[in-house]
Amino acid sequence: MTRVGIPRALLYYEYYPMWRTFFEELGAEVVISPPTTQTILTAGSSRVVSDTCLPVKIFLGHVLSLVNQCDFIFIPAIRSVKRRVYNCAKFLGLPDMTRAVIPESPPILDIDIDVNRPRRVLYRAIFQLGRHFTWNPVRIRKAAEAAWQAHLNYYELMSRQALMPPQAIELSTDTQELKTGTFNDILTPPQASIALIGHPYILYDDHVNHRLIPRLQKYDINILTPEIVKPEILDENTARLVGSAYWTYEHEVVGAGGYYLNNQVNGIIGIMAFGCGPDSLMMDVVRRQAARLQSTPFMCLTLEEHTAEAGIITRLEAFLDMISRRRRTEKQVCV
Amino acid sequence: MRVSIPHMGNLHIALKALLQRLNVDYVLPPLNNRRTLSLGAKYSPEGLCIPFKLTLGNMIEAAERGADTIIMVGGYGTCRLGYYARVQEQVLHDLGYDIEMVPLGVSEKKLFGFLQIIKRLSNNASWFKIISAFRFGMAKLNTLDDIERLVQRMRPVEQVPGTANQLYARAIDAIDNAEDYTGLKKVKLDYSEQLYHINKNTDARPLVVGITGEFYVVLEPFSNLDIEVELGKLGAEVKRTTYISEWTKFSWFLNPFGINEKDRIHRAAMPYLKRDVGGDGWESVGEKVLHAREYDGIVHLAPFTCMPEIIAQNIMPSTHEHIPVLTMLCDEQLAKPGVLTRLEAFVDLLERRRRSENRRAIAQLS
Numbered sequence: 045m046t047r048v049g050i051p052r053a054l055l056y057y058e059y060y061p062m063w064r065t066f067f068e069e070l071g072a073e074v075v076i077s078p079p080t081t082q083t084i085l086t087a088g089s090s091r092v093v094s095d096t097c098l099p100v101k102i103f104l105g106h107v108l109s110l111v112n113q114c115d116f117i118f119i120p121a122i123r124s125v126k127r128r129v130y131n132c133a134k135f136l137g138l139p140d141m142t143r144a145v146i147p148e149s150p151p152i153l154d155i156d157i158d159v160n161r162p163r164r165v166l167y168r169a170i171f172q173l174g175r176h177f178t179w180n181p182v183r184i185r186k187a188a189e190a191a192w193q194a195h196l197n198y199y200e201l202m203s204r205q206a207l208m209p210p211q212a213i214e215l216s217t218d219t220q221e222l223k224t225g226t227f228n229d230i231l232t233p234p235q236a237s238i239a240l241i242g243h244p245y246i247l248y249d250d251h252v253n254h255r256l257i258p259r260l261q262k263y264d265i266n267i268l269t270p271e272i273v274k275p276e277i278l279d280e281n282t283a284r285l286v287g288s289a290y291w292t293y294e295h296e297v298v299g300a301g302g303y304y305l306n307n308q309v310n311g312i313i314g315i316m317a318f319g320c321g322p323d324s325l326m327m328d329v330v331r332r333q334a335a336r337l338q339s340t341p342f343m344c345l346t347l348e349e350h351t352a353e354a355g356i357i358t359r360l361e362a363f364l365d366m367i368s369r370r371r372r373t374e375k376q377v378c379v
Numbered sequence: 380m381r382v383s384i385p386h387m388g389n390l391h392i393a394l395k396a397l398l399q400r401l402n403v404d405y406v407l408p409p410l411n412n413r414r415t416l417s418l419g420a421k422y423s424p425e426g427l428c429i430p431f432k433l434t435l436g437n438m439i440e441a442a443e444r445g446a447d448t449i450i451m452v453g454g455y456g457t458c459r460l461g462y463y464a465r466v467q468e469q470v471l472h473d474l475g476y477d478i479e480m481v482p483l484g485v486s487e488k489k490l491f492g493f494l495q496i497i498k499r500l501s502n503n504a505s506w507f508k509i510i511s512a513f514r515f516g517m518a519k520l521n522t523l524d525d526i527e528r529l530v531q532r533m534r535p536v537e538q539v540p541g542t543a544n545q546l547y548a549r550a551i552d553a554i555d556n557a558e559d560y561t562g563l564k565k566v567k568l569d570y571s572e573q574l575y576h577i578n579k580n581t582d583a584r585p586l587v588v589g590i591t592g593e594f595y596v597v598l599e600p601f602s603n604l605d606i607e608v609e610l611g612k613l614g615a616e617v618k619r620t621t622y623i624s625e626w627t628k629f630s631w632f633l634n635p636f637g638i639n640e641k642d643r644i645h646r647a648a649m650p651y652l653k654r655d656v657g658g659d660g661w662e663s664v665g666e667k668v669l670h671a672r673e674y675d676g677i678v679h680l681a682p683f684t685c686m687p688e689i690i691a692q693n694i695m696p697s698t699h700e701h702i703p704v705l706t707m708l709c710d711e712q713l714a715k716p717g718v719l720t721r722l723e724a725f726v727d728l729l730e731r732r733r734r735s736e737n738r739r740a741i742a743q744l745s
Contacts, residue, residue: 093692095684095708121654130657133458137656137690144651144697156654290462321459321686324426325466331424332469346426 046072046177049114049150051106052079054099055122055135057209057244058293061216062195063118069187070177075114077106080251084109089349091145098317098348099245100134100141102252107142107149116153116176117142123158124292131292132322199275206272208257210248236367237266239304241297241330242315243323244271246347253315253345254353256360263364268309270300277303286329291322301330304340311341311367313360318348341367381406382500383446385434388598389527390623392555393520400512401501408440411601415440420711422470428682429602429710430460430595435467442476450496453482458658458687490631517627519554522567524624526550529574531618534611535585538578544608546573583614586729587673590619591666592680593659593688596709597621603680603709604718610678613726618674620644620666621659644669651694660687664694671700676729678722683710703728 048067050056056076064074077084080102088105089096110117119139124130139154155173159166174184194216202212238260240247247253247269260267270278278299282289285302289295297314304312314330316323327344334342343363345356382405384394391407398405409415411433419436438449451464468480481500484492497509526547533543550570557563588610596602597619607617629640641662645655648665655661667677679695681688692706705725707718 093689093706095689096693097689123654133656133658133660133686133690136654137652137660137687137694140652140654141690141693144694147697154653287465319426319684321684324424324684325459325462328424328466329469332473 046116047075047114048072048153049075049077049107049110049117051103051110051117051119052077053103053106053249054138054245055120057213057248059195060213061198062191065194066174066187066191067118067177069190070174070183072177075110077109077113080105080249082251085251085349092141095319097134097319098252099243099320100138101349102245102249103138104142104146107146111146111149114150117150118153120155120157122292123156124160125157126289126292127160129289129292132320134321199271202271203274208248208269209244209271212271235264235266236310236364236371237268238367239268239300239309239312240315241270241300241304241312243293243296246315246317252317252347254356256313256315256356259357259360265364268304270296273300273303285333286326291326294322294326297323297326298329301326302333305330305334305337305342309340310371311343311363313363314342314344316344316346318346341370380404380448380500381446382448382450383408383438383441383444384450385437385441386411386599387595388600388623389520389523389551392523392551393516393623395555396519397497397512397516398501400515401497401504401508403501406441406444406446408437408444408446411437411599416601416711422474424466426684428459428685430593430599430682431463431467432711433595433599433602434463435470438467438471438478439474439476442471442478447477448479448481448500450481450483450500453484458685460658489635493631515560517624518560518563519557520624520627522554522563523551524622525567526554526570526574527622529571531607531611532616533574533577533579534608535614535616536579536583538580540612542577543574543611546570546577585614585616586675586726586733588615588617588726588729589666589670589674589677590617590680591621591659591663591677593682593685594621594626596680596682598623602682603707604713604715606678606680606707606718606722609719609722610726613722615675615726615729618670641665651698652690656687656690658685658687660691663688663691664698667695667702667704668698668700671698671702674702675733676703676705676725678725679704679706681706681708683708683712703732 050060050063067074084105085102087108088103089101091104092101107117119142121136121139122131123136139152142149143152153173153176155169157166157169170188171181171184174187178184198212198216201207201216202209207215250258257267278295281302282295282299285298301312301314312334314327316327331342331344334340341363343359345359382398382403384391386408395407415433415436418439419432422439423432423435434451441449451467453461453464464480464482468478471478481496483496494509494513497513498504501509530543530547537543550566553566553570554563557566590597590607598621600607610617625640629638644662644665647669648661651668652661652664663679679692681692695704703725705721707721
């Protein structure tokens with residue numbers, strides 16, 4: 045059986061159920077890399093120039109951990125998934141860059157996704173991807189349809205049950221019951237609710253963000269993430285804040301930021317990687333908006349390889365202290 | 380209405396000619412200087428590249444001089460640049476300047492979009508007037524670039540260091556002051572003559588160093604700390620394919636007819652980078668591959684945190700065409716001594732490489 049490796053980084057959190065369904069329908073076995081560790085990060089960053097952004101370094105570390113584990117590695121070059129909205133250059137150059145810096149990697153399956161070009165170009169790309177596994181075009185078509193359905197189900201699941209991608213992936217690919225509890229409704233916050241905004245590959249990679257989510261959960265905080273908001277609402281908020289969208293995955297930052305700023309959360313934490321091109325502009329848009337409204341506390345954490353855990357904890361504790369003090373005074377005012 | 384535009388290389392001279400001919404009220408920000416950079420760096424979001432900071436500095440300085448309309452490039456593409464106009468407008472508003480930003484979509488509207496903007500700014504001047512003014516601006520741009528090419532060739536071989544640069548500075552002024560085509564032609568002939576007749580070391584065979592990388596930092600000498608002049612002083616002849624006049628020639632006049640000067644570069648990059656990554660990343664890789672035989676070395680200029688150039692920088696070392704590449708990241712922290720040290724080491728390396736190659740060639744012959 046052909047084994048296809050998928051690195052557990054970057055777009056894994058957005059599209060894993062889709063990719064997995066596609067390859068399994070075509071009779072391949074899907075291998076994913078283990079969760080990020082310091083070894084993976086060090087291995088990845090040893091291959092590239094130091095200015096490369098943290099998520100890409102981690103991605104390359106994951107690719108390195110898949111070497112000798114599989115026959116192909118799947119790295120798509122996603123140029124656009126919406127009309128006239130393009131993707132960050134790092135995603136486009138990813139297959140070529142991986143090939144250049146990891147010469148020992150298994151053959152890379154790259155596919156150009158660009159909806160700005162005619163539809164048949166996209167179909168041909170999908171077909172060519174499937175040709176590695178089967179000669180039968182009907183089977184490829186069926187696999188692609190099943191994969192698209194799996195993707196829709198995945199997003200539906202996340203916004204309906206208010207799940208985070210790792211839990212939703214677990215739920216949609218395995219039959220086992222969900223371990224952790226779901227989130228409560230936004231309108232009735234039992235304890236302080238804090239919105240996290242940022243890209244899934246930073247929010248849900250526990251090594252990169254120094255276990256931010258478990259840490260917040262320990263403080264008994266209701267965590268809200270971009271994924272639990274319906275995509276249409278995110279798009280609406282993106283349009284309100286920055287006009288027509290410019291980058292593909294910016295609704296996770298600016299759309300979610302705009303939404304939560306108007307939705308009575310107790311605080312918003314933005315998380316970005318140092319040197320992230322799109323985020324450097326978008327986080328600033330959210331920060332400016334927060335400063336203008338002056339209703340919700342906003343903090344931006346910039347992560348990089350050297351980010352010390354202690355620094356994150358200090359800032360987090362100070363932020364949480366501020367929020368609880370704010371809530372206390374608000375209650376007193378109400379009484 | 381008072382129009383202004385941020386600086387990039389010698390672009391302001393051509394635009395000045397254009398706007399003057401149309402009687403548009405305009406003001407130019409002072410040439411890039413330390414104050415521009417510190418103003419820009421102070422009010423920019425952290426993590427943005429030097430083109431953003433310098434153009435923002437230009438805008439603030441233009442606003443101080445009374446500008447209320449600023450033309451800024453924009454448009455779709457994968458590089459951040461397309462989005463800058465919108466964020467800069469917000470920053471200026473937050474600073475209390477009431478500025479109208481006119482985005483110039485370079486990627487979609489092409490020449491006609493630019494002319495339309497000019498028509499709007501010039502209070503609906505006639506198309507004839509606009510096109511003749513535009514032609515004159517283009518003529519200035521072409522003259523400037525022709526003189527610059529000549530200066531690049533003369534710098535490494537001049538006997539008295541600095542002669543070519545002095546002539547270049549005077550030529551820029553003369554071109555700026557030229558009022559019609561005949562004047563311009565005279566200036567061009569005059570200065571070409573003078574440049575050709577500089578005292579030269581006739582037996583010098585200068586190293587050829589290619590300059591490639593991101594458009595803005597390559598063209599704006601302030602952002603790369605006059606790297607071309609410094610290379611010239613070290614006895615290296617600078618070659619580059621990026622010129623404003625070349626860019627306008629192809630992207631405004633020839634591309635609509637399907638002629639693309641970059642096709643050759645893209646094809647060269649194909650084995651290593653298959654797709655456009657936005658900005659000039661694809662071209663950087665392509666130029667290294669394409670010119671590996673003609674150049675002795677390449678200086679790759681990129682703004683710090685530039686996304687496409689980081690991709691290029693990662694891919695460049697793995698090409699089969701071996702040629703030394705020095706990547707220089709430009710931002711407000713870049714200092715002259717650091718640049719000089721690196722350039723000296725780089726030129727030393729190139730010289731040694733050339734000597735050993737020569738020796739090998741002689742050994743093969745005998």
